[in-house]
Amino acid sequence: MQAAFFEGAGQIIVKEVPTPQPSESEVLVRVHYCGICGSDLEAYQSGFYEHGMIIGHEFAGEIIALGEAVHGWSVGDKVTAEDSLPCGNCWFCKQGRQVLCRNLSITGVTFNGGMAEYVSLPVDILHRLPENVTTRQAALAEPLAVCLHGIRRSSLKVGDIVLVLGSGTMGLLMLQCAVLAGVRSVFVSEVNPVRASLTRELGAKAVFNPLEDNLVVEINALTDGLGPDVVYVCTSNSSAYQDALNLVRAGGQVFVLGLCVEPVPTDFLSLVMGEIDIQGGYLEHGEIPAALDYIAQKQVRVEPLISREIRLDEVVKYGFKELLKPDTEAIKILVSFEGGTP
Amino acid sequence: MKLGDKEYLQEVLKRSNADQAYRELAKGQFESYTLVLEAVPDKGINENIVLGFDCQDGEFIEVWEGSRPTMFTLTAPYGTWVDILRGKLGATKAITMRKLNVQGPILQLLKGANRVLRWVEILQTIPTEFEGDFAQYNLS
Numbered sequence A: 001m002q003a004a005f006f007e008g009a010g011q012i013i014v015k016e017v018p019t020p021q022p023s024e025s026e027v028l029v030r031v032h033y034c035g036i037c038g039s040d041l042e043a044y045q046s047g048f049y050e051h052g053m054i055i056g057h058e059f060a061g062e063i064i065a066l067g068e069a070v071h072g073w074s075v076g077d078k079v080t081a082e083d084s085l086p087c088g089n090c091w092f093c094k095q096g097r098q099v100l101c102r103n104l105s106i107t108g109v110t111f112n113g114g115m116a117e118y119v120s121l122p123v124d125i126l127h128r129l130p131e132n133v134t135t136r137q138a139a140l141a142e143p144l145a146v147c148l149h150g151i152r153r154s155s156l157k158v159g160d161i162v163l164v165l166g167s168g169t170m171g172l173l174m175l176q177c178a179v180l181a182g183v184r185s186v187f188v189s190e191v192n193p194v195r196a197s198l199t200r201e202l203g204a205k206a207v208f209n210p211l212e213d214n215l216v217v218e219i220n221a222l223t224d225g226l227g228p229d230v231v232y233v234c235t236s237n238s239s240a241y242q243d244a245l246n247l248v249r250a251g252g253q254v255f256v257l258g259l260c261v262e263p264v265p266t267d268f269l270s271l272v273m274g275e276i277d278i279q280g281g282y283l284e285h286g287e288i289p290a291a292l293d294y295i296a297q298k299q300v301r302v303e304p305l306i307s308r309e310i311r312l313d314e315v316v317k318y319g320f321k322e323l324l325k326p327d328t329e330a331i332k333i334l335v336s337f338e339g340g341t342p
Numbered sequence B: 001m002k003l004g005d006k007e008y009l010q011e012v013l014k015r016s017n018a019d020q021a022y023r024e025l026a027k028g029q030f031e032s033y034t035l036v037l038e039a040v041p042d043k044g045i046n047e048n049i050v051l052g053f054d055c056q057d058g059e060f061i062e063v064w065e066g067s068r069p070t071m072f073t074l075t076a077p078y079g080t081w082v083d084i085l086r087g088k089l090g091a092t093k094a095i096t097m098r099k100l101n102v103q104g105p106i107l108q109l110l111k112g113a114n115r116v117l118r119w120v121e122i123l124q125t126i127p128t129e130f131e132g133d134f135a136q137y138n139l140s
Helices: A038-046 A141-153 A169-180 A193-201 A215-222 A239-247 A268-273 A288-296 A312-323 B006-018 B020-026 B078-086 B091-096 B106-111 B113-124 B132-137
Strands: A002-006 A012-016 A026-035 A059-066 A078-081 A118-122 A126-128 A161-165 A185-189 A206-208 A230-233 A253-256 A277-280 A306-310 A332-336 B030-038 B049-056 B059-065 B072-077 B101-103
Touching: A002 A312, A012 A312, A026 A078, A038 A312, A059 A118, A078 A141, A078 A288, A126 A288, A141 A169, A141 A288, A161 A169, A161 A239, A169 A185, A169 A193, A169 A230, A185 A215, A193 A206, A206 A215, A215 A239, A215 B030, A215 B072, A230 A239, A239 A253, A239 A268, A268 B106, A306 A312, A312 A332, B006 B020, B006 B049, B006 B059, B006 B113, B020 B113, B030 B078, B072 B078, B078 B091, B078 B113, B078 B132, B091 B106, B091 B113, B106 B113
Parallel strands: A161 A185, A161 A230, A185 A206, A230 A253, A253 A277, A306 A332, B030 B072
Antiparallel strands: A002 A012, A026 A059, A026 A118, A026 A332, A059 A078, A078 A126, B030 B049, B049 B059, B072 B101
């Protein structure tokens, strides 16, 4: 089979390898679609994934073979998978904080992922797709689940005012999750006009361009001078992190989902004087079923986020390199495998 | 000249750049500011006034009316600005009391508080007309 291997910074190599055989507790999934994630892009630039792994943790497909000990699953089941496999035994797992597991396996990072024609997976991390969710849509269930995890971890309350910094895949999903959570208004900061336009379509009350607008002036005018209750940072752009501290209301929360791999100068005096909370969110655990249901119920729209489908052999040229262009208008690029059912 | 109009802004630029003490204190600072003078309708100030200043290494290189991205945004009701310009309320006290809201890396602003205080002294020398009920406090 063909698969995309991570071989270090700037090196994603597509090569032919033997199709994996499922162990007795695994199933073999024929992948239909696999998305390129922001963390894949960061790893491509910085090299922080394990070398020699098949990447891909946003994927969906169908089961084509079952291990001998697998029950309750059938060939032909359409599935997607959790992005990680916690040990279940460590202190964090026992506290219900599986994302912080001390022996965490991460799909496409520490074990082979779904940027391949086939992937063999333990059934513990599988989720069956609802009838009306396509594998193309389900490839976005994982990033949606991460956003749901973020909403749950953040201090957001019904009636709050929210600012989302950045409207790539995570920003656009976080925007929709915030609306679902019952916020009063969501504002978005985004430079790219195409993405900005999409944010309005997906429920943003107002969109600002941080290169042209004074966000403090604009947002204060819409919030009685208070600022947003929660600011979600959904970009790797380092300037957004200080912006978040400037913009959040006193006593509010900055919630970070973006993966910024540069040092960010931080004015902790602002944080102290404003009694501002900063919190982070990473991966997800157990939020995939909710994500799939929201997609099935059309309460979260993922199709508008899919910019294009490419072939596996195009993953670097038309995937990673396109998404790393500063002026890219692409949001989510999916690798489509032969036999995918749109 | 009227607080915040074009003539006033040009005078701020001229007097600030002519003040050696200010230039010395602000040397090495590369900052831009937005000042928001908030409307106080019941005292005759019906709209916000938004002003911008770009100060590079102690020299004001541009002033403008309206909203642009800047490093700092300082917001207060019109009357608070009048109190500061009259010397009735100190700028650092206004910040500490949160009568004057600073959004931006406040540490940088407060570490150079002397330049801020000197700048306020410069503004206090400008003959300034205030609007609405605040006209009684005009600076001559």
